[in-house]
Structure formats: structure tokens, C-alpha cells
Amino acid sequence: MKILIGTNNRAKTKAVQSISSIYYPKASFENKDVPSLVSNQPMSNEETRQGAINRAKQLMENSEATFGIGLEGGVNEMNDTMYICNWGALATSDGKIFTATGAGIPIPEEIAIQLKAGAELGPVMDVYTNKNDIRHDEGAIGVFTDGFVKRSDMFEHIMLLLIGQYELSKKLS
Numbered sequence: 516m517k518i519l520i521g522t523n524n525r526a527k528t529k530a531v532q533s534i535s536s537i538y539y540p541k542a543s544f545e546n547k548d549v550p551s552l553v554s555n556q557p558m559s560n561e562e563t564r565q566g567a568i569n570r571a572k573q574l575m576e577n578s579e580a581t582f583g584i585g586l587e588g589g590v591n592e593m594n595d596t597m598y599i600c601n602w603g604a605l606a607t608s609d610g611k612i613f614t615a616t617g618a619g620i621p622i623p624e625e626i627a628i629q630l631k632a633g634a635e636l637g638p639v640m641d642v643y644t645n646k647n648d649i650r651h652d653e654g655a656i657g658v659f660t661d662g663f664v665k666r667s668d669m670f671e672h673i674m675l676l677l678i679g680q681y682e683l684s685k686k687l688s
């Protein structure tokens with residue numbers, strides 16, 4: 516079986532490969548950097564979810580793969596607090612779409628202000644931590660949980676939620 520991954524991000528790729536390999540040990544993987552077709556920095560749950568769905572759907576256009584995975588990070592404001600949000604979508608060869616959302620934690624006000632002014636979380640986090648490419652490693656969630664939950668851990672959980680729904684649908688059909 517073949518699994519398509521809609522990104523070149525290393526944290527996302529690691530999550531898709533590590534979880535899929537447990538359940539589908541013979542799976543092969545291919546990365547395709549499909550566009551999310553939403554803002555570079557999604558600013559709501561709705562927009563972030565749509566980005567994940569758009570990526571998953573595009574992967575399966577003219578493809579013989581078993582399924583395609585779109586993973587998208589964004590932020591969502593609730594009662595004056597900005598939370599990191601994360602969404603995933605699994606699109607199947609027969610046109611089904613499964614979605615799942617991941618963990619969320621608040622981000623500091625000084626970062627929220629910059630995102631509202633149009634900045635992207637990735638570069639803002641690099642300046643904040645004085646590191647490069649945080650988004651490929653522990654991510655903002657890793658920084659703000661003192662490394663307890665890394666960006667790949669969070670997307671691994673989303674992968675379990677997606678594969679679980681997909682496997683249930685196969686049993687029921």
C-alpha cells in the first residue's frame with residue numbers, strides 16, 4: 516500500500532510514518548508539498564481544518580495511493596486567549612474524508628499580538644527561541660510545554676484518530 520503525505524515538514528512526516536508503520540508495516544510513503552489553499556497562518560479552527568482537508572484531497576487527485584494525509588497547524592482565539600490548534604484529514608481512494616483535531620494550548624500574548632499583525636508562528640517562534648526551524652522539530656507546543664509534548668507527538672495522536680476512523684469504516688462497510 517502507498518500513503519501520500521501532503522507536506523515536506525519533518526515533524527509532520529515523522530508522525531505519519533511512525534504511526535502508519537505500526538499498522539501497515541509494508542506501507543511505502545511519498546511526500547508531496549500540496550498547498551493548503553488557506554492562509555499561510557490559519558487563524559481559526561475552521562480555516563485550519565479546511566487546510567488539512569484541501570491538502571488531503573489534492574493528494575488523491577489522479578493517484579493510486581491507498582490514502583493521503585493532510586496535516587495543518589493554526590491558531591484559534593477563544594475568549595481573548597489564542598490557542599494553537601492542529602487538524603488532520605485522511606482522504607481515501609474512494610472519496611471518503613476523515614478528520615481529526617489535536618491538542619491545543621494557549622500561546623503568550625506577545626506572540627498572539629504578532630500573529631494578529633500578520634506574522635507566521637514558525638518564524639516568530641524561531642526569533643522567540645533563538646533557534647532555527649522550530650516548526651520542523653518540537654514546535655511551539657514543545658516550547659510551551661517544556662518539551663513534554665512535541666509537534667510530532669501531537670500529530671501522531673491525530674494520525675491515530677484518523678487511522679482509527681478509517682479502519683472502523685472498513686469494518687462497517
Ligand SMILES: O=P(O)(O)OP(=O)(O)OP(=O)(O)OC[C@H]1O[C@@H](n2cnc3c(O)ncnc32)[C@H](O)[C@@H]1O
Binds near residue numbers: 587588589654
Ligand atoms: O510545510 P507545511 O506542511 O506547510 O508545514 P508548516 O510548518 O508551515 O505548518 P502549517 O502550514 O501547518 O502551519 C501554519 C503556520 O503555523 C506555523 N506553526 C504551526 N504550528 C507550529 C508549531 O508547533 N511550531 C512552530 N510553528 C508552527 C507554521 O510554521 C506556519 O507558519
Ligand SMILES: [Mg+2]
Binds near residue numbers: 555
Ligand atoms: Mg505551512
